[in-house]
Amino acid sequence: MTKGLLTTTVGSFSKPDALQRARNQYARGKLSREELLELEREATRDVIALQEDIGLDILVDGEMARGDMVAYFGELLPGMELGGLVRSYGNRYYHKPIIKDDVHWQEPLTLEMWRFAQDLTDKPVKGMLTGPYTIVEWSFDEYYPSRRDAVLAMAQVIRREAQELEQAGAKYIQIDEPALSTRVDDLEMALEGMAVVTEGIKAKTITHVCYGDFASVYPGFLEMAVQQFDLEAANSNYDVADMFTNGTFPEEKEIAWGVIDVHSHVVESVDQVKAGIKRGLEILPPERLYIDPDCGLKTRTWEEATEKLRVMVEAVRAVREELGIE
Amino acid sequence: MIATVVSSYPKIPNRPSPARLRNAINRFDRGAITEEEIRRIEDEVTEEALQQQAEAGLDLVTDGQIRWEDEQTYLARQLNGISLNGLTRWFDTNMYYRQPVIEGAITWQKPITVDDYRFAVEHSEKPVKAVLTGPYTLARLSVDQHYGSVGALAKAYAGALNREAKALQEAGATLIQFNEPAILQHKREFEQFAGLCRSLVDGITVETSLYLYFGDAEGIYPQILDLPFQLIGLDFVMGAKNEALLQSAPFTKKLGLGIIDARNTKLESVDEIAERIRSLAAGLASDQIHVSPSAGLEFLPREVAQEKLRRLAQGVRQAEAVLV
Numbered sequence: 259m260t261k262g263l264l265t266t267t268v269g270s271f272s273k274p275d276a277l278q279r280a281r282n283q284y285a286r287g288k289l290s291r292e293e294l295l296e297l298e299r300e301a302t303r304d305v306i307a308l309q310e311d312i313g314l315d316i317l318v319d320g321e322m323a324r325g326d327m328v329a330y331f332g333e334l335l336p337g338m339e340l341g342g343l344v345r346s347y348g349n350r351y352y353h354k355p356i357i358k359d360d361v362h363w364q365e366p367l368t369l370e371m372w373r374f375a376q377d378l379t380d381k382p383v384k385g386m387l388t389g390p391y392t393i394v395e396w397s398f399d400e401y402y403p404s405r406r407d408a409v410l411a412m413a414q415v416i417r418r419e420a421q422e423l424e425q426a427g428a429k430y431i432q433i434d435e436p437a438l439s440t441r442v443d444d445l446e447m448a449l450e451g452m453a454v455v456t457e458g459i460k461a462k463t464i465t466h467v468c469y470g471d472f473a474s475v476y477p478g479f480l481e482m483a484v485q486q487f488d489l490e491a492a493n494s495n496y497d498v499a500d501m502f503t504n505g506t507f508p509e510e511k512e513i514a515w516g517v518i519d520v521h522s523h524v525v526e527s528v529d530q531v532k533a534g535i536k537r538g539l540e541i542l543p544p545e546r547l548y549i550d551p552d553c554g555l556k557t558r559t560w561e562e563a564t565e566k567l568r569v570m571v572e573a574v575r576a577v578r579e580e581l582g583i584e
Numbered sequence: 585m586i587a588t589v590v591s592s593y594p595k596i597p598n599r600p601s602p603a604r605l606r607n608a609i610n611r612f613d614r615g616a617i618t619e620e621e622i623r624r625i626e627d628e629v630t631e632e633a634l635q636q637q638a639e640a641g642l643d644l645v646t647d648g649q650i651r652w653e654d655e656q657t658y659l660a661r662q663l664n665g666i667s668l669n670g671l672t673r674w675f676d677t678n679m680y681y682r683q684p685v686i687e688g689a690i691t692w693q694k695p696i697t698v699d700d701y702r703f704a705v706e707h708s709e710k711p712v713k714a715v716l717t718g719p720y721t722l723a724r725l726s727v728d729q730h731y732g733s734v735g736a737l738a739k740a741y742a743g744a745l746n747r748e749a750k751a752l753q754e755a756g757a758t759l760i761q762f763n764e765p766a767i768l769q770h771k772r773e774f775e776q777f778a779g780l781c782r783s784l785v786d787g788i789t790v791e792t793s794l795y796l797y798f799g800d801a802e803g804i805y806p807q808i809l810d811l812p813f814q815l816i817g818l819d820f821v822m823g824a825k826n827e828a829l830l831q832s833a834p835f836t837k838k839l840g841l842g843i844i845d846a847r848n849t850k851l852e853s854v855d856e857i858a859e860r861i862r863s864l865a866a867g868l869a870s871d872q873i874h875v876s877p878s879a880g881l882e883f884l885p886r887e888v889a890q891e892k893l894r895r896l897a898q899g900v901r902q903a904e905a906v907l908v
Contacts (some may be wrong), residue, residue, distance in 0.1 A: 341599040341849055342885020347671055347680035348653060349609040351596065354678070354885075356849050396678060400850035440676050 262544025262583045263535065263574050264315040266514060267464050268488060269386050269432065270554030271308075271320035271563060277301045281325065298323045299374060306378045308560065312567045316548075317383045319375035321556075327388045327434065328396040330367075335415060337361035339397060355397040361411050363418040373426055382430055385423035389435035389465070390416050390455060391448035396437055406447050413454035424461045432464040433484065435552055439471030445478045453483040462486060464514065468553060469494040477500055480508055482583055488514035490552040493521060496537040501542075513542055516552035517573070519565045523558075525565045531573035544583055549574050585873045586643045587859075587900040590795055590817065590842065591655070591715045591763060592634040593648030594889050605629045605650065626651050627703060634708040636890055641897025644711050644759075644874070646770035653881065654681035655717045655880070656725050656762065663744050664691040669727060674791075675765060675798050677847070677883060684726040686737060694743040695751040702755055714757040718764035719745050719784060719795070720777050725766065727818075735776050741872035742784045753790050761793040762886075765879075768799035774807060781811050793817060795843055797879045798862035800825035814838055819863065821845045821878035827864060838872045844876035844896050849888045857899025862906060875900050 273281070279375035280297045283289040324330040332338045332355025340353040368387065376383040390412035394405060402408035420431050433455055438448050456463045466488035472479060480487070491498050493516070507513070515538035517531050538547050549570065555563040578584070596603035608625040611617045633648030652658035654674065660666045665688040671680040697714065704712045719741035723734050733738040749760050762784065767777050785792050793815035794808075800823030801808055808816055817840020818826045843860050844852055852860075857875075865873050875896060881889040 342887055343596060343603070344678075344885055345595065346678060347682075348608055349613075350608065351603075398849040404851055440673060493711070 263578055264548045265571055265574050266314060266316035266548055266550045267318055268436050268550055268554045269318050269321055270556035272556045272559060273304050273322060275300050277322060283479060294350065303378060310379055310565060313571050315381065317381050318386065319383060323371050323388065326352065328393050329353060331388055331393055332397060334365050334367050335361055343477065352502050355440050357397055357399045357401050357408060359401055361415055363415045366422050367419050369422050369426060372423060372428065385428040385431040387397055387416050387419055387431065387433045389433045390451040392435050394439035409447050409451045410454060413451040417455045420455055422515055424459055427429050428461050430464060431459065431461045432466060434466045436471065439474045442474055444473055449482055456483045460538055464488050472498065477506060485510040486514055488550065491516045492534055493519045493552045496534060499537045507541055512546040512548065513538065514548040514550050517549055518551035520551050520553045520555055520557050523562060526556055526569055528573045528576065530571055530575055531570055535573060535577050544581060585870045585875065585900050585904045587897040588642055588644040588874050588876045589637065589646055590876050591649055592882040594882055594884060594886035595629065595650055597886045623702055627704060629801060630703065631707045632739060634704060637893065638710045640890060640893035642710060642893060644660060644713055645708055646713060646715050646906065647700050651700060656722060657682045659696055659717055660684035662696040664693055665689050686726050686728045686841045688730055690740040690744050692747040696748055698751050698755045700754055701757055713750045713759040713761050715761045716745055716748060717765065718762040719780055721764050721766035738780050742780045746784055746786055749788050753788055757790060759791045760788065761795060763795045765796065765798045769794055771803045774804045778811060785812050793840065795840060799823050801829055805829040805851050809836050815840055815874060817842055817874065819878045830864065835868060840874045840876060841875050844877040844879040844892050846879040846881055847883045849884060851891060852895060853900045854895050857895060858902035861899060861903035872903055
């Protein structure tokens with residue numbers, strides 16, 4: 259029997275309240291790095307146990323150690339530092355990272371937590387990275403003469419981290435570029451950066467993109483040097499399926515198909531999700547189609563996420579049975 | 585020569601300085617402080633912004649738009665016919681604004697920024713300019729469910745803003761500025777834009793200015809010199825082509841030189857700034873020049889914005905000494 263319709267998630271889970279409080283205390287210097295790390299590990303254990311219990315095929319570490327997908331790297335990378343507070347909207351502020359000097363990889367950035375998570379389970383755990391274009395675009399740059407120079411330097415850093423993950427045994431590495439939709443003219447630069455990151459990587463490479471963003475960079479985005487596109491589909495009523503009706507999806511690539519709306523409290527019915535999976539099967543055969551939620555689950559409580567994922571897994575099992583696949 | 589800003593000033597300082605406005609808004613949202621208290625803190629932070637601009641050495645300041653949630657919402661929520669939608673990215677920045685939704689005819693009911701302007705004048709040692717977002721940009725960044733076209737919506741906004749400008753004029757404003765970044769993204773609509781500008785400043789006798797940023801004026805230069813404003817500000821950071829445009833036709837109005845990068849923390853040196861002013865302002869009288877950052881300063885941490893303004897003012901003084 260063929261395998262197919264493997265289940266996974268996009269990457270993030272919401273942080274437990276205790277961890278969120280601990281992060282605030284750590285930021286104010288009231289908690290040690292070691293104490294915070296212990297809470298991050300504890301939350302990661304819970305996230306892995308949760309995913310195993312639900313029966314997912316490919317797991318994530320839930321990003322319990324990351325606040326923001328760019329600041330996390332900005333804080334750790336030689337050549338970068340966190341800048342002062344900048345407002346993003348309303349009363350929300352963040353420390354926007356600054357590229358101060360030549361960025362270079364010195365030691366693993368994400369490996370430790372990935373390894374911790376992978377040691378807890380026999381299922382594969384995805385390595386999660388932010389793409390070079392997004393890191394540059396969401397930071398101040400005081401060093402490089404052009405954004406392209408910065409993106410290519412950052413690409414070397416992320417490439418090295420991807421190699422580390424691969425060497426440690428990661429079978430899936432996801433590299434996200436959410437900044438791309440802002441300036442569609444930068445597509446070439448982002449593609450160039452990703453090609454540097456994934457060249458020679460044997461692990462399966464993935465990039466996640468939200469629907470509205472995908473529509474704005476389609477079809478050029480499909481040239482991105484990854485093997486799998488992780489697409490938001492449920493939230494836009496599967497409109498994205500219509501883009502691929504003429505066999506426009508590249509022959510050698512795969513899709514991770516979002517069938518759970520992460521922006522809604524409402525738990526989907528099994529039938530709804532089955533219908534969503536079948537829309538995906540109109541595009542690709544089951545061995546090239548993975549099933550997951552639309553986006554990171556950090557917008558949902560663990561209870562909501564659990565309920566939604568259980569429905570997803572049940573729907574996948576039902577479709578697998580109908581199709582006679584393992 | 586005038587050293588000035590374009591519009592906003594960062595609302596809170598970095599740690600360990602207390603983020604008073606941020607904390608006050610949090611407490612207000614939880615119902616822990618009254619409306620009166622939050623207004624008092626807004627006033628105090630506005631005073632702080634005025635004082636820091638003066639300390640930096642600026643000649644002309646704004647109230648820092650401390651009370652503004654963003655460049656659309658503050659005006660839109662005080663006009664009739666508009667509700668507010670979810671968050672949308674503001675141009676290609678990492679900042680988000682609430683999208684105004686036009687549900688009915690837009691009408692101006694009462695002054696929106698006049699009390700703010702008066703407060704700033706009373707508490708500033710330097711002259712203050714009044715700043716409004718222009719009708720075209722407001723229209724472009726709104727969701728129209730009523731007028732049927734950007735043009736008709738922009739015209740309605742222009743009518744309302746004209747009332748606001750008149751109220752500012754009555755309150756004693758000596759310079760009223762309109763920010764219109766959106767027209768640089770839609771230059772084909774320039775003719776319509778020119779018509780809008782005429783109704784916008786109809787009956788306004790005090791000096792007015794138009795600031796165009798996040799791009800260059802190629803394709804609408806020198807036409808912009810026919811617009812009914814005495815001063816036009818251009819962005820020489822994101823609009824690299826503006827420098828060549830100045831060579832192509834003489835600048836016949838007061839010129840706003842947006843030469844400090846308002847979107848990057850990298851600091852320009854005083855010499856660099858002075859040299860930039862000298863080369864761009866060549867052939868123009870010194871009193872016809874306003875020098876500023878390329879856009880509002882809220883994209884930067886406050887301490888960086890302060891340092892940029894100090895250098896800007898020093899660069900202006902240095903350039904002036906040579907030009908005069």
